[in-house]
Amino acid sequence: MSPSTKYTEYDAYAAEEAAEGRVFDVGGQDWDQVVAAAEDLGDERLVVNMGPQHPSTHGVLRLILTLDGETVTECRVGIGYLHTGIEKNMEFRTWTQGTTFCTRMDYLAPIFNETAYCLGVEKLLGITDQIPERAQIIRVMMMELNRISSHLVAIATFGLELGATTVMLNGFIEREYTLDLFEEITGLRMNMAYVRPGGVAQDLPSGALSKIRDYLDRMPKRIQALRKLMDANPVYLARTKDVAYLDLTGCMAMGITGPVLRATGLPWDLRKSQPYCGYETYDFEVATETSADVYGRYLVRMKEMEESLKIVEQCVERLQSVKGPVMIEDKKIGWPAQLAIGADGMGNSPRHIAHIMGTSMEALIHHFKLVTEGFRVPAGQAYTTVESPRGELGVHVVSDGGTRPYRVHFRDPSFTNLQATPAMAEGGMIADVIAAVASIDPVMGGVDR
Amino acid sequence: MGLEEKLPSGFLLTTVEQVAGWARKSSVWPATFGLACCAIEMMATGDPRHDFSRWGMERASATPRQADLMIVAGRVSQKMAPVLRQIYDQMTEPKWVIAMGVCASSGGMFNNYAIVQGVDHIVPVDIYLPGCPPRPEMLLDAILKLHDKIQNTKLGPQRAKQIAELEEAKRRQLPLLGQGTV
Amino acid sequence: MSSQHPEQQAEQAADRVPAPRDADPRELPVARRGMFGARTTGDTSGYGGLVVHKPPKASSPRPYGGPEGAAESGVFDEVADELERVLPEFGDAIERVVVHRGEITFHVRREHLVEVARKLRDEPHLRFELCSGVSGVHYPDEPGEELHAVYHLLSITHNRRIRLEVSCPDADPHIPSIVSVYPTNDWHERETWDFFGIVFDGHPALTRIEMPDDWVGHPQRKDYPLGGIPVEYRGAEIPPPDERRSYV
Numbered sequence: 001m002s003p004s005t006k007y008t009e010y011d012a013y014a015a016e017e018a019a020e021g022r023v024f025d026v027g028g029q030d031w032d033q034v035v036a037a038a039e040d041l042g043d044e045r046l047v048v049n050m051g052p053q054h055p056s057t058h059g060v061l062r063l064i065l066t067l068d069g070e071t072v073t074e075c076r077v078g079i080g081y082l083h084t085g086i087e088k089n090m091e092f093r094t095w096t097q098g099t100t101f102c103t104r105m106d107y108l109a110p111i112f113n114e115t116a117y118c119l120g121v122e123k124l125l126g127i128t129d130q131i132p133e134r135a136q137i138i139r140v141m142m143m144e145l146n147r148i149s150s151h152l153v154a155i156a157t158f159g160l161e162l163g164a165t166t167v168m169l170n171g172f173i174e175r176e177y178t179l180d181l182f183e184e185i186t187g188l189r190m191n192m193a194y195v196r197p198g199g200v201a202q203d204l205p206s207g208a209l210s211k212i213r214d215y216l217d218r219m220p221k222r223i224q225a226l227r228k229l230m231d232a233n234p235v236y237l238a239r240t241k242d243v244a245y246l247d248l249t250g251c252m253a254m255g256i257t258g259p260v261l262r263a264t265g266l267p268w269d270l271r272k273s274q275p276y277c278g279y280e281t282y283d284f285e286v287a288t289e290t291s292a293d294v295y296g297r298y299l300v301r302m303k304e305m306e307e308s309l310k311i312v313e314q315c316v317e318r319l320q321s322v323k324g325p326v327m328i329e330d331k332k333i334g335w336p337a338q339l340a341i342g343a344d345g346m347g348n349s350p351r352h353i354a355h356i357m358g359t360s361m362e363a364l365i366h367h368f369k370l371v372t373e374g375f376r377v378p379a380g381q382a383y384t385t386v387e388s389p390r391g392e393l394g395v396h397v398v399s400d401g402g403t404r405p406y407r408v409h410f411r412d413p414s415f416t417n418l419q420a421t422p423a424m425a426e427g428g429m430i431a432d433v434i435a436a437v438a439s440i441d442p443v444m445g446g447v448d449r
Numbered sequence: 450m451g452l453e454e455k456l457p458s459g460f461l462l463t464t465v466e467q468v469a470g471w472a473r474k475s476s477v478w479p480a481t482f483g484l485a486c487c488a489i490e491m492m493a494t495g496d497p498r499h500d501f502s503r504w505g506m507e508r509a510s511a512t513p514r515q516a517d518l519m520i521v522a523g524r525v526s527q528k529m530a531p532v533l534r535q536i537y538d539q540m541t542e543p544k545w546v547i548a549m550g551v552c553a554s555s556g557g558m559f560n561n562y563a564i565v566q567g568v569d570h571i572v573p574v575d576i577y578l579p580g581c582p583p584r585p586e587m588l589l590d591a592i593l594k595l596h597d598k599i600q601n602t603k604l605g606p607q608r609a610k611q612i613a614e615l616e617e618a619k620r621r622q623l624p625l626l627g628q629g630t631v
Numbered sequence: 632m633s634s635q636h637p638e639q640q641a642e643q644a645a646d647r648v649p650a651p652r653d654a655d656p657r658e659l660p661v662a663r664r665g666m667f668g669a670r671t672t673g674d675t676s677g678y679g680g681l682v683v684h685k686p687p688k689a690s691s692p693r694p695y696g697g698p699e700g701a702a703e704s705g706v707f708d709e710v711a712d713e714l715e716r717v718l719p720e721f722g723d724a725i726e727r728v729v730v731h732r733g734e735i736t737f738h739v740r741r742e743h744l745v746e747v748a749r750k751l752r753d754e755p756h757l758r759f760e761l762c763s764g765v766s767g768v769h770y771p772d773e774p775g776e777e778l779h780a781v782y783h784l785l786s787i788t789h790n791r792r793i794r795l796e797v798s799c800p801d802a803d804p805h806i807p808s809i810v811s812v813y814p815t816n817d818w819h820e821r822e823t824w825d826f827f828g829i830v831f832d833g834h835p836a837l838t839r840i841e842m843p844d845d846w847v848g849h850p851q852r853k854d855y856p857l858g859g860i861p862v863e864y865r866g867a868e869i870p871p872p873d874e875r876r877s878y879v
Contacts, residue, residue, distance in 0.1 A: 255815025
């Protein structure tokens with residue numbers, strides 16, 4: 001069978017040939033012809049599939065790379081391998097239970113997911129200014145600690161993907177110390193569901209503040225050590241400087257936010273420009289760089305960790321003097337129970353149980369209604385944003401007046417930022433694709449939700 | 450009585466099965482197969498505090514062809530399922546699977562259209578590890594339990610017999626509740 | 632029921648009939664039936680026949696105010712005035728303007744979407760440089776405009792946010808793509824096609840993005856079941872969340 005007869009059989013191929021040049025149909029026997037024809041054409045186009053299971057794609061990301069030698073001529077990104085249906089699942093749970101789902105989206109920044117969602121619910125309820133101050137401070141503190149842990153993982157995995165195990169080990173051990181604080185405060189290392197509509201789940205345990213202070217003593221030195229390891233490391237510089245360049249125009253067109261945007265020199269940080277949770281009262285700086293490359297993004301992340309430590313320090317100071325509830329006073333919204341640690345783990349506090357089971361029928365009914373049915377949120381829609389470690393995390397909350405969300409949509413920064421991969425990678429070396437993806441720091445749980 | 454009585458001191462007697470099991474368990478190479486939140490905890494298991502290189506596991510295998518343990522760390526979506534199976538097929542025998550976290554074990558809280566309700570629909574699972582996500586210590590415990598299993602794996606016809614026995618035991622296992630009523 | 636006065640019965644019967652739809656069929660979909668949301672025999676309150684309609688869809692009155700309130704004219708009025716000035720067909724293009732919870736929503740007719748978006752991006756006094764993507768919402772109860780696409784725009788220059796909402800009927804699920812204006816919407820529009828089945832005309836490659844290519848249906852629509860399986864736990868069986876008894 002000659003190639004020409006084959007082409008007439010498949011019209012689609014003929015059309016494709018017209019659009020994209022010669023198409024080779026390899027049947028097996030004609031391999032020599034194909035090779036000879038390819039040599040005549042003189043191109044060595046190679047299509048390489050990377051992922052979804054690949055040690056350096058930062059999760060279940062799939063890259064389809066067209067290579068000319070070692071140069072990437074075309075890069076296409078395939079996602080959806082971690083699609084979890086979280087948004088749909090939330091439509092079948094109460095507003096409060098929603099935090100348990102959305103915390104598992106961007107699993108490196110759970111507190112940000114929860115806070116963005118809760119801010120949206122609170123906006124629809126119209127209770128934004130009734131959230132107790134202590135709850136707001138705790139939220140800010142947790143978010144900043146989370147930012148540190150997230151950036152540490154970003155830098156650690158970046159190192160690992162470039163082949164530097166030392167960076168990975170150093171980053172992860174520091175993250176462990178941050179997670180110890182989370183565990184102390186929320187009971188969990190990840191996926192805490194700690195921030196709830198109306199406040200936070202529970203107050204800080206006694207002794208938490210002193211642990212945070214120890215952490216604050218230790219951490220600046222450790223960040224300094226990481227900087228010593230990498231800031232001027234010639235191998236590191238060679239892999240990051242002037243790699244995966246994306247300027248401000250590109251960022252704006254692609255909708256890129258977060259460290260990638262700030263590495264182009266634009267000091268756009270929602271904590272400063274559209275403050276929430278009282279960020280306007282904290283003293284910190286927005287980290288920027290002007291190099292718009294991988295190294296600049298790394299420097300922005302390092303700087304942000306240092307600024308976050310400053311914010312945590314101010315939070316600790318305030319938490320010493322600001323006492324009071326951590327949940328909204330309105331009993332129609334605030335979760336009725338106070339949690340406590342018992343012999344068998346965390347649960348409702350014995351005092352609360354004694355109250356609803358022993359002394360007050362009304363309290364029992366109220367508890368039952370609020371826990372099983374939940375509260376109603378007035379119909380409408382709201383869009384709230386927080387500055388997550390990866391950029392603008394937006395939540396579009398729609399309510400039809402019921403006890404469950406009608407629709408929740410998360411505008412995850414990883415999803416949007418990942419679109420920039422072709423812009424960063426095409427025309428560069430294949431090894432730099434890894435650096436480009438890692439510098440975006442996508443979290444596939446957030447991308448696919 | 451037998452040969453072992455006549456051996457000089459300094460000799461250790463064992464079976465080929467035990468030697469093979471010991472060799473296999475002492476350096477299990479996990480395939481780097483992170484999916485979601487659990488993958489971060491799996492990586493944290495490799496960090497200096499938990500350090501699974503104590504069991505010769507720090508060499509995470511980038512290619513499945515040189516791996517013998519697959520830690521399914523996270524939720525498996527319908528789109529990922531065929532990929533997962535292909536990776537499992539690429540691994541060489543003998544191979545083991547740990548379903549890390551509730552999502553991999555049973556679908557967990559994501560009982561919906563997108564998630565495979567337990568990775569045992571796709572690949573045989575040796576150890577189910579609960580938790581959302583499990584702590585690194587829990588993963589270490591699962592790995593040690595797997596070591597135990599590997600150590601006591603039989604060879605050849607003995608293995609077939611062992612499988613049949615396990616199968617029979619499972620078949621006879623009754624549900625915990627409702628035994629009186631059903 | 633038989634003990635009731637005939638007039639009352641007639642009134643109740645009239646309540647059960649859907650609201651008359653003469654001029655605008657989209658008017659007044661039902662918001663709630665009964666008192667406590669119970670659909671079965673659970674509601675013994677006597678309010679089982681109650682039908683609460685959604686409020687009519689009307690524009691918010693001027694002044695629109697700003698994010699902090701609508702007491703006096705604010706940034707939202709500035710945006711609306713400027714848009715009216717630069718957009719000759721403003722009256723045609725913008726169906727309604729709704730201000731709620733300190734956020735302004737422009738309901739745009741789909742045929743004018745690209746033009747509105749371009750003006751919003753390019754005019755110096757508007758300059759909404761950043762589009763935060765598109766979020767689909769499915770309202771099966773609103774005949775003629777079941778599918779909504781919601782865009783959130785951000786102006787970094789002026790530090791403002793607005794929302795555009797575009798609707799299309801389920802029978803003709805087409806909305807023009809604004810990828811030519813905001814390239815960032817590439818993946819977002821693919822996602823909305825994947826989950827809701829809205830066809831974005833003019834999108835460079837509108838393919839599925841999250842679900843496998845051969846997936847049937849658009850899973851986040853309201854008429855698509857959640858799709859869980861019953862879970863057996865120690866002999867007892869629990870149905871998936873969407874099939875459980877609920878208050879909604």
